[in-house]
Amino acid sequence: MEDKRFCEDTFCVSGVKFEDRNGNGVRDSGEPGLPGVEIRASDVDDTSRAPLRGLTGPDGTFQVCGLERATDFRIIETVPFGYQQTAPLDRRVSRRLIALDRGYFVEGCDDNFSGLAFGNQLIPNAIGGIKFEDLNANGVRDPGEPGLAGFTITLTPATPGAPPLQTAVTDANGNFLFTNVPPGNYVLSETQRQGFSLTLPALNSIPVTLASGGSSIDNTFGNFRGVLTGTITGTKFLDVNGNGVQDAGEPGLAGVTITRTASINDPTGANLSVVTDAAGNFTFANVPFGNFTLTETVPTGFVQTAPPPPGTISATINFAQRSSAGNLFGNRALTAMVSGVKFNDANGNGTRDAGEEGMAGVTIRLTDSANVVRTTTTDGSGSFSFTGLTPGTYVVSEVVPAGFAQTAPPAPGTFTVTLTTGQAVGNLVFGNRAVTAPTNTASISGRKILDLNGNGILDGNDRGFEGIVFELHDTSGNLVATTTSDASGNFTFMNLAPGTYVLSEILPTNFFQTFPGTQGAPGTYTITLTEGQAATGFLFLNKC
Template sequence: MARHVLAALVCAVALLGMSAPLLVASADDTDGPLTVRVVRGEAGVGGILVVATDPSGASVSGVTGPDGAAQLATAPLSGGKYRVDASIPASMSDLKPAAEDANRASLTEFVDVSGGKAVTLTMGVGAMDGPVQLGDRTWFDTDGDGVQDGDEPPLPGVKVQLLACDGGGAPLAEKTTDGAGRYLFGPAEGLQPNTCYTVRFDFGGVNTAALPGSPPVDGLKWTTPRTGDQSLDSDVDPSAATVRVTVGPPGSVDHTVDAGVVGGLNRVGDVVWADVNRNGLQDPGEPGIADIGVRLQKADGTPVAGTSTGPHGQYAFSHLPDGAYQVCFDTAELPPQYGDYQLTKPRAGNPGQDSAPDPATGCTAPTELKPDRTQDLTLDAGLAPPVNRIAALVWQDDDGDGQAGAIEPGIAGVPVKLRSEDGTQFAMTTTGPDGRYAFDDLPSGSFAVCFDLANLPPSAADFTPVPKSAASGADPATGCTSVVTLGLGKREETTLNVGLAAPPNRIGDRVWTDTNRNGIADAAESGPSGVPVKLLRADGTEESTTTTGADGQYRFSGMPDGTYQVCVDRAALPSPVTGYQFTRPRAGESTKDSDVDLATGCTRPVSVGVGSREDNTVGVGLLPARNRVGDLLWVDRDGNGAQDPDEPGAAGVAVTMTDTEGRPVATTRTAADGSYLLDDLPDGTYRVCFDLGEAYRDFRLAAGEDGCAGPVNVGPKPHEDLSVRVALVSGNPAVVPAAQESSSGGGGFPVGWVLFGVVAAFGLVVGVRWWKAAGQDE
């Protein structure tokens, strides 16, 4: 492919009438056949690998047959000029390169088969029984890579001196490279086996007219040494123009002491690399990228030349006239493994270590080449992968359908962990106010997202993932999604959402008939079915209704978090409990007693939500209608006649029902919350009297001075008066007792006193006002 691209570029330049040189030679479809023959003496040697390499680096190979010959087909190659190398296999340890002469070339040679010329190249091998020989070739290193390419010209006229090992003294021998750039030292020049020498090169007398661009001699310099194969690279130390060699035993032949020269013309270039971490800098370990199209143009956009990057991402344009140039990089067709890479951010560091092209245009800024600035090797280009990203949503799945509804909110503050494929934690974040989370700037690789269900925010502390689906990707058992892979072809993953649902809220218990009237649901007491039960919200609106089932059981389920009351309408009680009353509330163990207020038919407020999803203790006791009186005795601290939240019930106070003659009819004590109930009364008119005792000696009833309230009428209809609510007020400025557990049947009574914090005079005024108000009520 590279061959055809380069050929097209050459044709384009020709059509434009341009003479600017290219780094590679143009393809020549009329290359002639190439035959390579390897001989030992006059006999052919089979089994020798021979390789022909064209200027682009492409090659064909063959193995010599029994006659020592191998035919190399040049049709797949380009350029017409080739470097030919022969390799002696390790199995032929008795062979070595033979001395070069008029009939035998060395094992590295250069041929030209352009224009259909047929070439037969004879290379020699031998044993350790011939003369010693030292030498090889000087050449003009057109692309400056330190390696001899097939189309790079020889450099004749170089003076080569053979010196003693230390490089001192007069030359032992001297040669001048021939038209092929060759030189040889042998026995005729005094070359001895097992001897160290220094070889010195001097290009001061060469004629550069035939070299590309005809560079002046004083602009030449030795190329970079030892960049590759010993038989193909340059061995000369650029600072001294010498190389030290040691001739081996008799028969040793060394055709590897080459010398390459560069310079004389302008050049630009450097490398295209993979900027894996996207920092715009060439970091250790970041590889060069081969086969990237590179175009050279003048500052006005006029095309000059084109090439593609080499195996390590390197490129160069050389032998350029003075002028301003731009280098442009083709990122439209990248190698498959870099298919979606883009030019990295430019000029992020020192020139030559950063990226030069503008990502918007793919071209560098113009660089000017002139006599005092003959090269610019800082025009590197970094290709960076797009950002890998995982981003999704954690939402509250209110309707449990596994889909994020339009009005279902995101859940903020959910810890989200990113784990690599082996389970190690890679990163962590939390969801934002909208329930969204993101992991940005991720490397290519495989990841799973895990939601920390043990540390959910308080508002969702007991939520769990809905069943795994396309819309909600977390396993309810582990809280983790499936593994996803990010990289080439998939840079972003946005489907790892998870819906979290609250466990269902439930409120219930049963309605039972309290046959023994003790306020406790005993084992033998059954419940009626068909009793209507309502669930009211905190604002009094209806949430749901149901009726009791077998044995009086009822349940409300699935209501939103909040506070509710369970209410039973006595007027709607079915047969056989029509006309029944509610039994006295909170008579004992919460799981067995009745919670319904006698007057309202509603239970205490019941809250369900996070941390309290179920309350199955909201019982309702019914009993046959009888006469009864009751309600509440409480400490009215501010004297407003209404029980405020901070005003306690008066617990443990003895309560006596008296008839019109003052005779006791029934007695009880106030419960821990100050409530009381006088039950099973005969029809009649009564007063309710309270014995405040020692605990409340400094208080009096707001409604009367004799400690009694009334009169109250019960039976035959109505059977009850549950509105006898009585306030205690302070007779003198004093502390108010707090509630404590009672030793009597009421359950609790106040033993502490709370200081009013008012002055005596103000207390007296308030007391007089209460007294008058109470008198008016009577």
């Protein structure tokens, strides 16, 4: 019988590629095959010939065919990234097969050769990975997406006092590797390059825990070649009580400039500042991925209360977080202010107990040392405030609504406050309890007229004057009630007890009285009511 070897023109080499976990150069029980590794057979004498190639299968086995008769070949592997070669060890396997210099030599090929074994061990104490181009910006490395060369990767110790940070630059395949790394906790990050957006990892960095003798080489960074963007939003508010928190009822501040730091991917000349709208809101649109610092230009007459020092906000836009919302800047006015609340004292004990609600629409008065009066009205929660006040002493009082009696504060039922520059006095509490209205009560009514010709008489084109405040005091000078003229200039005080009252008006700015007084000497009416009386016809004429 003829020997088959002399009938064949070409032959094959086969074997296995395995993970040599203990690095002893021998495949021990439990050491798995390594798939996808290239094995090459090169003609020793003719280096111009392209090598014969094969890939290891899922179990690490391989076969490379086409080795010609009587030709010398060298069989080697492509060592995978992050591994070091441990096998084969130098030895003569058979008459024509020699293991030498981490490869095999076939001398004068005349047969198929099997049992070739290449062993690789993960490089101990190493951290590495790959940087790839995320062509479709989906945050995943898809087949065909290439590595990116020339990017700087930084390895930073997570623990103070650990070894200093290291940097590595990705190679032609996008790989990077740190060796001889002591065990511990680390953070991997990349240095962003203009024209690229980081898509993996989504949160910009990768935490790594390295055991003694261990390896971590599957860390992946992905970049999209282009500029991906997001949005930064927030609010600028008036921090009335200066506590650094936007409480209920604290309004936004319009017209305030908010600025962000620049990104490497901002276009040349990009506007990095926006102005808050009527509600105090601000928006930065089309913000490139990156880490940013937000600052405000504090308006004149205000001091910043939020955020805490240094008064800046950090905002991040990345693949996982395309928007950064709820960024708050708070300012308190340097001018002084007074605030408080008006409540329904249901049990009349002079204290606001649980369940006692605020009273809306009640007039609160602020009188300065020159006897100039400012008024405001409580909001839906019963709250009120006077802002923009200069230093000085003020008396805060309320106009008790009809059908109620005051229970707080104690007599004389007012608050006297002395304000310094920028001071905010709050928690002034007025309490009222409902009382049974007397029967057959009296009333006072009249009319406010715009005296166009200034003659102190209702004539010609004179007409009613809407929105003017009228006050009713008792003979001791205490304010009893206020009311406002309607569209026709009419006003009425209802539910009045018998007694003597002084009726007066609060002159509008730039107007003077022509009746019942004169310019420079406004007049009032003193009215004595009996039970159930309706006193009418009291005229007030003004000219501007």
